[in-house]
Amino acid sequence: MKKVLVIGGTGVLGTSVVNTLQQQQIEFVIGSRSQVKKGSYSIVNQSTDFPWKRVDLATGEGLAEALIGIDTVIHLASAPTKIGGEPFEVVTTRNLLKALNQSKAKHLIYSSIVGVDKVPFSYYRAKLAAEKLIQQQGIPYSILRATQFHDLINFLIRKLLFLPIGFVPKQLKFQPIHVDAVSSELSRLAQAGPQQTVLNLGGPQLFTLETMTRLWMKIHGKLKPLVPIPTIGGLMKSFEKGENTCPEKAVGSKTWEEYLLENQERLS
Numbered sequence: 001m002k003k004v005l006v007i008g009g010t011g012v013l014g015t016s017v018v019n020t021l022q023q024q025q026i027e028f029v030i031g032s033r034s035q036v037k038k039g040s041y042s043i044v045n046q047s048t049d050f051p052w053k054r055v056d057l058a059t060g061e062g063l064a065e066a067l068i069g070i071d072t073v074i075h076l077a078s079a080p081t082k083i084g085g086e087p088f089e090v091v092t093t094r095n096l097l098k099a100l101n102q103s104k105a106k107h108l109i110y111s112s113i114v115g116v117d118k119v120p121f122s123y124y125r126a127k128l129a130a131e132k133l134i135q136q137q138g139i140p141y142s143i144l145r146a147t148q149f150h151d152l153i154n155f156l157i158r159k160l161l162f163l164p165i166g167f168v169p170k171q172l173k174f175q176p177i178h179v180d181a182v183s184s185e186l187s188r189l190a191q192a193g194p195q196q197t198v199l200n201l202g203g204p205q206l207f208t209l210e211t212m213t214r215l216w217m218k219i220h221g222k223l224k225p226l227v228p229i230p231t232i233g234g235l236m237k238s239f240e241k242g243e244n245t246c247p248e249k250a251v252g253s254k255t256w257e258e259y260l261l262e263n264q265e266r267l268s
């Protein structure tokens, strides 16, 4: 039976991954800087009951010890920041690869985002650079690119609706996915072994941000004027073209409406 180290296992996706591994009776340990994530953009059902080791991927602290007895690493640690002038994703992935080279682990799974090779956004470029580092290193790997999580879109909509009038960029496309569908796939990959390729995974429906915002307002009983604004700049144009989506890889995850209804009280 494989033992899995989930780096970033206290985050939005990480919490779902450890719940899935627990249900499937796959042995795991969480690696992160704190036992419970602080300041998350979303609400996560965290537990301090899970096995946990302090790991800081930015410095490599705790990594060698956390890798002892580990067969598979699921790398979910992420931040849109820089460390010493270099993107967080690049520095942390490089530190991880270095430690993996000296360990007995046989499979690295990296969580990436659909469209990192197309969408002109610095965070996405950093993730693409991290993917390339992994592919060049020779450590057996699987890279899973997922579309935007419901939690992220919920966060975005709340920001858009902060003012008395909601300004929503028209025609931005999203294919939101529930984190549980992503964690199921990550767990499947952990059991299947290295795929040596990049896989895409998207939610069941394609929406415009405006449609998702209207549904959000309807379910939360919020009444306020919504003013569609034009898309400007390369990033918005890329989302307008749907370069962040993969309709051919849609999976049966919970829908946006189901997510909103399920979390209605927590999100209000």
Ligand SMILES: NC(=O)c1ccc[n+]([C@@H]2O[C@H](COP(=O)([O-])OP(=O)(O)OC[C@H]3O[C@@H](n4cnc5c(N)ncnc54)[C@H](OP(=O)(O)O)[C@@H]3O)[C@@H](O)[C@H]2O)c1
Pocket (backbone or CB within 6 Å): 007, 008, 009, 010, 011, 012, 013, 014, 031, 032, 033, 034, 035, 036, 037, 038, 040, 055, 056, 057, 058, 059, 075, 076, 077, 078, 079, 111, 112, 113, 114, 127, 145, 146, 147, 148, 149, 150, 152
């Ligand atoms: N959000 C989306 O819509 C989306 C879509 C597709 C793919 N993804 C990818 O999925 C992954 C997880 O995203 P998420 O939204 O779950 O992130 P998140 O909620 O922000 O969680 C990030 C995790 O990384 C850990 N972390 C941060 N800095 C660290 C460090 N220096 N060393 C060790 N751990 C560190 C955090 O714990 P500590 O702060 O305690 O260390 C936390 O557990 C990311 O790679 C992201 O790009 C996200």
